[in-house]
Amino acid sequence: MEFTSDNLSNHVDNRKVAREMQNVLLALVPGIVAMVWFFGLGVLSNIILASIFGLGFEALLLKIRGRSVKVFLGDYSALLTSVLLAISLPAFAQWWLLAVALFFAIVIAKHLYGGLGYNPFNPAMVGFAVVMVSFPAEMVGWLSPTASHFSQPVFLDGLDHVFGGISSQWDSMTMATPLNAMQTGLGMDKKMADIGQLPSFGLVAGKGWEWVSLGFLLGGLWLVMKKIITWHIPMTLLAVLAGLSGLFWLIDAEHYANPTFHLLAGGTMLGAFFIATDPVTASTTPLGKIIYGATIAFFLYTIRVWGSGYPDGVAFSVLIMNMAVPLIDYYTQPKVFGESRQ
Amino acid sequence: MSSQQYIMHGGVHVAGHKALSTDKAMSTLALPERLMIPTRQHRGIGGKLLVAEGDYVYKGQPLTEQRATGSYLVHASTSGTIEKVGRFLVPHRSGYSCIGVSIKVDGKEDWGNYRLAPMKDFVTIDNALLLDRINDAGVVGLGGAVFPTAVKIGSGAKQGALKTLIINAAECEPYITCDDVLMRTEADQIVTGIQVMLKMLSPEQCLIGIEDNKPEAIAALKEAVAKLDHRTIKVIVIPTIYPSGDAKQLTKILTGVEIAKGKRSYELGILCHNVATAHSLYKAVVLGEPLLSRLVTVTGAGVKEPQNFDVLLGTPFTHLVQAAGGYTNKAERLLMGGLMMGYPMHTDEIPVVKATNCVLVLPESDLAYSSDMAMPCTRCGKCVEVCPPKLLPQQLYWHSRANDLERVQKHNLADCIECGCCSYVCPSNIDLVSYFTHAKGALREERQKQEKIDQARERFEFRDFRIQRDKEERDAKRAEHKAALQKKKAAMAAKKAQEGENSVSATDSKQDAIKAALARVQAKKKAQQEQTSDSSKTESKQD
Numbered sequence: 012m013e014f015t016s017d018n019l020s021n022h023v024d025n026r027k028v029a030r031e032m033q034n035v036l037l038a039l040v041p042g043i044v045a046m047v048w049f050f051g052l053g054v055l056s057n058i059i060l061a062s063i064f065g066l067g068f069e070a071l072l073l074k075i076r077g078r079s080v081k082v083f084l085g086d087y088s089a090l091l092t093s094v095l096l097a098i099s100l101p102a103f104a105q106w107w108l109l110a111v112a113l114f115f116a117i118v119i120a121k122h123l124y125g126g127l128g129y130n131p132f133n134p135a136m137v138g139f140a141v142v143m144v145s146f147p148a149e150m151v152g153w154l155s156p157t158a159s160h161f162s163q164p165v166f167l168d169g170l171d172h173v174f175g176g177i178s179s180q181w182d183s184m185t186m187a188t189p190l191n192a193m194q195t196g197l198g199m200d201k202k203m204a205d206i207g208q209l210p211s212f213g214l215v216a217g218k219g220w221e222w223v224s225l226g227f228l229l230g231g232l233w234l235v236m237k238k239i240i241t242w243h244i245p246m247t248l249l250a251v252l253a254g255l256s257g258l259f260w261l262i263d264a265e266h267y268a269n270p271t272f273h274l275l276a277g278g279t280m281l282g283a284f285f286i287a288t289d290p291v292t293a294s295t296t297p298l299g300k301i302i303y304g305a306t307i308a309f310f311l312y313t314i315r316v317w318g319s320g321y322p323d324g325v326a327f328s329v330l331i332m333n334m335a336v337p338l339i340d341y342y343t344q345p346k347v348f349g350e351s352r353q
Numbered sequence: 354m355s356s357q358q359y360i361m362h363g364g365v366h367v368a369g370h371k372a373l374s375t376d377k378a379m380s381t382l383a384l385p386e387r388l389m390i391p392t393r394q395h396r397g398i399g400g401k402l403l404v405a406e407g408d409y410v411y412k413g414q415p416l417t418e419q420r421a422t423g424s425y426l427v428h429a430s431t432s433g434t435i436e437k438v439g440r441f442l443v444p445h446r447s448g449y450s451c452i453g454v455s456i457k458v459d460g461k462e463d464w465g466n467y468r469l470a471p472m473k474d475f476v477t478i479d480n481a482l483l484l485d486r487i488n489d490a491g492v493v494g495l496g497g498a499v500f501p502t503a504v505k506i507g508s509g510a511k512q513g514a515l516k517t518l519i520i521n522a523a524e525c526e527p528y529i530t531c532d533d534v535l536m537r538t539e540a541d542q543i544v545t546g547i548q549v550m551l552k553m554l555s556p557e558q559c560l561i562g563i564e565d566n567k568p569e570a571i572a573a574l575k576e577a578v579a580k581l582d583h584r585t586i587k588v589i590v591i592p593t594i595y596p597s598g599d600a601k602q603l604t605k606i607l608t609g610v611e612i613a614k615g616k617r618s619y620e621l622g623i624l625c626h627n628v629a630t631a632h633s634l635y636k637a638v639v640l641g642e643p644l645l646s647r648l649v650t651v652t653g654a655g656v657k658e659p660q661n662f663d664v665l666l667g668t669p670f671t672h673l674v675q676a677a678g679g680y681t682n683k684a685e686r687l688l689m690g691g692l693m694m695g696y697p698m699h700t701d702e703i704p705v706v707k708a709t710n711c712v713l714v715l716p717e718s719d720l721a722y723s724s725d726m727a728m729p730c731t732r733c734g735k736c737v738e739v740c741p742p743k744l745l746p747q748q749l750y751w752h753s754r755a756n757d758l759e760r761v762q763k764h765n766l767a768d769c770i771e772c773g774c775c776s777y778v779c780p781s782n783i784d785l786v787s788y789f790t791h792a793k794g795a796l797r798e799e800r801q802k803q804e805k806i807d808q809a810r811e812r813f814e815f816r817d818f819r820i821q822r823d824k825e826e827r828d829a830k831r832a833e834h835k836a837a838l839q840k841k842k843a844a845m846a847a848k849k850a851q852e853g854e855n856s857v858s859a860t861d862s863k864q865d866a867i868k869a870a871l872a873r874v875q876a877k878k879k880a881q882q883e884q885t886s887d888s889s890k891t892e893s894k895q896d
Contacts, residue, residue, distance in 0.1 A: 012671075012680070012701050014687040015717070027780030028728045086728060128729030128781075241734070290733040295747055297737075340748060347768045348362070348601065348742035349613030 031239050032087035038230035038239075039094060039285065045226040046098060049156040049219030053102025053169045058094055060109050060173070065093030068117040076122065088127050092116055095135040095285060099278065099326075100142070101153045101185070103169035108149055112138035132333045133292045136326040143326065151322075152185040156211075156219030186210070189217030190277045190315060190322040193268060202265045216275035224280040231284025244293060245283040247304030248311075249274060255312045273312065282311070282325035292333045299336075299343040307332050359609040361602045363739040364594040365774045367527045367693065369566060374530045374652040377660040379538055382676055384458050388430055388667030389704040390416060391443045391453035395493045396500050397423030399452060408435045411465030413643050416454060419488075425501045426491040429456060430645040430665035432463040444670075444689045444703045446696045446790070453704075456667070469641035480510060480553050483638060490637030491644045491707075496521055496600070496627030497690070499708045502634065505626070506553055509619040515556040516622035517608055520547055520631060522563040522574070523591065523598030526691030529711040531648035532628050534661040536563075536570035539632055540577035542639075546631035547586060549638050554624065559586045561628070562603045564593040595693060596772040600625040602741050614768045649705055651677040655684030655714025670701040670712055683716030693773040728781035736775035736785060742768040746775040746785050753792040758799060761792050769793075827881075834874075 046054045069089035073080045083089075096112055097104075116138030124130040143150050154169075168184070187195065189211050196206035206212070213221050234240045252273055259267040273279065278286075287293060287307050294303040307328045314324025321327065393399030400417030401424075404410060410429040417427050433456040440450040469489065472478050488503035509515055524532040536543060551559060561578075563571055571590055578586050591597055591606055601612050604623055612618050618625060629648065636642045645666060652659035657678030664673060670687075674680060688695035691711055705712075736746035744765055752760040766789060775785040845867075 012684070014697065014699055014701070015685060027782075028731060031733070031780055082728075088731075126729065128731050290731050293732075295732050295734040295737060296745060340745070344745060344748075344764065345737075345743045347614075347744060347765045348605075349611035349616070 028088075029086050032091050034237060034239050035234065035285065036087065036091055036094060038234045039098070039227070041229045042223055042226035042281065043094075043098060045219075045223040046102075049223065050102045050154050051161065051169065052166055053104075053154060053173075054098060056169065056173055057097035057100055057102060057104050057109065060104075060106055061093040061097035061100075061113060062090060064110050064113040065089050065096070065117055068113055069122075072118055072122040072126075076126065078126065083127065086127060089117060089121075092121070092135045092138075095281075096138050098281070099135070099139050101150065103154065103172045105149060106173055108142055108146060111145070112142045114138075115141040128291055130291060131336070133286060133289050133329050135289075136286060136329050139326045140330060143321070147320075151187065151191060152182070153188050154184055155186045156217075188277065188322060189220060189272075194315075194322050197266060203268055204265070215271045217277075220277065221275045224275040227280035227284060231280065234284060234288075240284070240288045241297075241300065243297060243300035244288050244304040244307075247301045248283045248287055248308045249279070251305045251308035252279065252312055255308065259316070267316070273315070277315075277323040278325040279311070282307075282329065286325060287329055287332075292329075292336065294336050294339045294343070296340055296343040296345060298345070299339040302339055302343065303332055303336065306335070357609075358589070358591060359606055361594075361597065361605050361741055362743050363741045363774060364596060364602075365739050365777050366593075367595050367777065369593075370528045370652070370692075371530050371533070371566065373528070374650050374659040374661055375533060377658065379534045379648065379661045379663060380676075381663045382665070382668065382673070384431060384460055384462075384665070385668050385672040387436065387458055387669075388433075388456045388665060389441050389453060389669065390427060390430065390456065390667040391441060391451040391704065391706060392417050392427055393424075393451050394427055394499065394666070394707040395425045395491075396498070397425065400424040400426060402438065402452065402454070404435050404438070404454060406435050406438050409433070410435060410456060411463055411467045413464055413467035413469075413645065415467075415489075415491075415643075425493065425503075426489060426643070427666075428467075428491055428643045428645055430667050431456070431458055432461050432465070433458040442700065442703050444698060444706060444709060448699060469637070469643065471641040472638050475549055475638050476552055483549065483553055484510075486638055487634065489643070490633075492630065492633050492637050493644070493707050494627055495629035495633060495647060495707065495710070496598075497694070497708060497710060498600075502626070502630055505624065506550065508617070509554055509624040512619045512622075514622065515554045515619065515624060516558070517624075518547075518550060518554055518556040518559040519600075519604060519607055519623060519625040520559065520561040520628055521598060521600060521603055521625055522561050522567075522570070522628040523603055524567070525564055525593070525595045525598035526693055526695075526711070527595070528652050528713050529650050529691045530652070531650045531661050531710055533567045533570050534650075535629055535632060535648050536567070537573050540570075540573035541580070542635045543574070543628055543632050544577040544581060544586070545639060546633070546635035548581075549634045550626060550631065551585065556585070556624070560607045561586065561588045562591055562597075562607050563588065564597060565590050566593045596741060596770070596774065599741065599770050599772060601770065614765075644707065647705070647707065647709070649673065649709055650711040650713075652711065653688075653714040654716050655681055655686070657681055664705050664709075666707060667704045670698075670703055670705070673705065673712055674701065674714070680714065681716075684714045685717040686715045688713040688715065693777065694771065727783050730779075730781055730783060733780055735778045735780060739774040739778050741772060741774065742770060744768060746789075749792075750783065750785050750788055753788040756792075756795070758792065758796055762796065766792055766796070838874075 043054065066084060066089055070080050070084060073083050093113060096116055100108065100112065116134040120132050120134040120137035121130045192209050192211050193206055211218055213219065215221055231245055235242050253270040256268065256273040257270045260269045287304060294300050310328035310331055311324045314321055314327055318324060392402055398420065400419055402416065403418050404416055410432060412429060412432045414429045415426050416429055419426060435454050436457045437455045441453045443449060443451045469486065472486065475483060484503050484507055487506065492502040493499045494502060522532060522536060547559060561574060563574065571588065574588050578588055589607060596602055597606055604618060604625060605611050608623060610621055610623060612621060633644050637644065646663055647666065648661055649664045650661050651673050656674055660677055662673060662676060687698045687701055689698055689709055689712060690696060691713060695711065695713055730747055730750055732747050734747065740746055749761060749764050749766060752764060769789050771786050771790060773786050779785060
């Protein structure tokens with residue numbers, strides 16, 4: 012009797028890649044709910060549009076590259092990239108802004124490098140960086156968290172902003188993010204105490220943002236518990252960021268924000284648990300993960316505090332460290348069994 | 354000596370599927386019609402065949418003769434006639450064939466006078482004799498590595514002062530139960546086999562490591578050990594986790610010692626033998642029976658009545674499966690070995706060899722996926738978490754795929770024990786181990802090629818050196834000769850001048866003598882030249 016004897020592993024397949032991606036998406040939900048609460052339905056419009064573009068580009072490229080569209084669309088990786096990018100851009104972002112961002116994320120950063128598993132740079136952050144550098148004006152227009160987001164006029168104005176031309180009203184409804192406000196304020200020689208009184212500031216960090224961050228923290232901890240990600244990258248990132256900001260705050264509290272602010276402002280939590288942990292582009296050795304998380308925190312703080320023009324630095328820090336990953340992984344190989352070699 | 358246990362790194366918890374084959378008592382198989390016995394069933398090379406087609410062989414008769422190094426004996430598992438000598442398919446990962454014989458079984462189980470002399474009081478017998486016996490009986494490690502037991506014990510005994518003898522009874526592989534069943538039924542014989550080892554190695558302690566999922570075997574072993582009142586033997590129950598039965602892992606768990614790659618365990622005062630090997634030692638020494646049979650688990654959803662058999666070496670898989678009730682309609686994949694380390698066979702027309710511990714038949718639905726469903730590696734690092742030797746399988750995979758053998762070595766490929774934990778947890782369903790075994794093969798080939806190149810170069814360089822050296826020697830000799838000749842001439846000329854011209858006849862005769870001498874020298878030179886050209890010819894032939 013003849014048998015199949017291909018060199019496949021003998022183990023049961025249960026589509027684990029897809030399941031892990033699904034779980035990561037699920038873990039984003041608390042943060043997204045908070046975002047919708049504070050910044051309105053524009054967050055959802057971003058997600059929907061980004062997903063359409065993201066999956067569209069993915070399907071197109073898979074087809075061009077002769078890969079199975081069904082299998083690879085089903086791995087949820089493109090959807091995850093789309094959602095991560097969507098929630099990084101201002102709510103009610105223009106359709107073309109999303110299209111450009113996703114084009115660079117999926118087509119350039121992912122597929123031109125060989126698709127899932129082969130991209131050296133975090134696709135979502137490449138997309139973000141491209142539009143951040145190219146269209147800075149469009150990237151600061153976050154709706155005020157105090158606006159009545161669920162009213163019809165705001166929603167219609169939002170849609171008009173997404174699909175229409177230039178709405179003069181729109182600018183009046185947006186406001187600077189706390190990180191932005193901090194940078195401008197400090198640039199004008201204001202003190203932290205005064206900056207904290209601005210309307211965009213909430214209890215400890217940005218109004219609304221602090222709750223969004225807590226939402227992402229919650230989801231992130233769940234991922235650690237589910238063992239989908241390990242603690243190394245997020246915990247080191249947060250610890251080093253807290254340490255650095257704490258150090259400068261202790262030295263000069265008037266000109267440096269406190270650690271709580273840095274931990275809960277902007278994209279810290281999203282970055283720590285969902286972006287820096289992207290397995291494909293992150294370091295994979297236990298020690299390497301710690302170095303990777305720590306250096307991202309270092310660049311993140313540096314860009315936030317001294318990087319004029321760019322209020323948040325998650326994307327750039329992650330991209331810088333993506334470049335260093337092969338090196339880190341090579342030099343941080345764990346000691347193998349029985350190794351007493353030098 | 355404490356019985357403290359240590360924790361190994363990584364490992365996985367896999368469904369054992371062991372009850373499938375342990376329900377039924379062990380059964381001895383009916384004699385098959387014919388046996389196929391390959392000459393190479395161990396590490397090293399095959400021995401020289403001693404029999405020819407048409408010969409009658411007795412049970413226990415050696416079929417091969419040991420070559421100088423690296424070959425070990427294989428015996429006729431039962432009596433019968435040699436039907437064919439040739440190449441047969443053997444259970445091998447790459448579908449190799451091997452020189453062997455097929456025996457038409459006559460059913461008499463006639464030992465002739467090939468049964469070895471029983472050594473019941475082995476305690477009084479010299480170790481060298483015992484070692485010869487183990488060698489003559491063709492005993493090899495039955496845990497899977499099929500390393501010759503005589504060599505292992507011999508090198509351990511040579512080292513002296515063995516600290517710990519480990520008996521590997523962990524049997525951590527899913528589906529396989531042959532050691533479990535052996536311990537349940539033959540615990541006393543196993544312990545006697547262990548005593549043979551104790552006699553030869555006299556270690557400070559002997560630890561039997563066994564996973565806690567085999568309560569009956571544990572009880573049987575403990576009882577057998579208690580009967581002896583042998584204080585050095587201890588049964589140590591360890592937690593069930595795959596691959597605790599890997600010799601290096603078990604050593605770590607029981608002693609805390611990590612055996613680094615390239616080190617032999619006996620250099621650290623430790624030796625590890627499989628429990629089934631201990632049993633075959635009992636048979637070889639106490640009963641005088643060579644290794645002719647072994648326990649094999651036939652199991653999986655692909656066979657009707659999974660169970661364990663005591664199987665004569667050389668029995669075809671087909672015969673085994675028939676005895677286990679035949680295939681079910683789900684028989685789609687045939688593995689030799691367990692779920693984790695077993696490898697797929699494309700046919701069942703292959704014989705049981707010394708390495709065959711399990712015949713596992715599985716339905717594809719259990720494995721439900723095809724090759725295009727293996728996803729790309731996302732570097733998630735799950736494999737790093739479970740890898741017992743603490744390697745980075747995702748990096749190894751990356752470099753293996755790229756055929757970057759240098760990087761692969763730098764990532765310690767040689768430390769991979771091929772346990773399959775990485776393949777098991779991989780969310781992308783990549784069979785990482787198959788990439789690693791492939792890379793190991795490529796490295797081996799590379800090394801062999803390099804060795805050949807080095808040898809050739811060395812030989813060439815030595816030849817150049819030798820020619821140069823010979824030439825120099827020759828030149829030196831010639832110069833010496835010339836100088837001597839000139840000296841003689843000068844002396845003679847002086848003498849001549851002194852003697853004057855008064856003796857003409859004497860001068861004539863002297864000149865004749867000089868002529869003759871010159872001719873002799875020339876003839877000698879010529880002969881020498883011919884000789885060197887001859888020798889260089891033979892040299893080039895040798896090259």
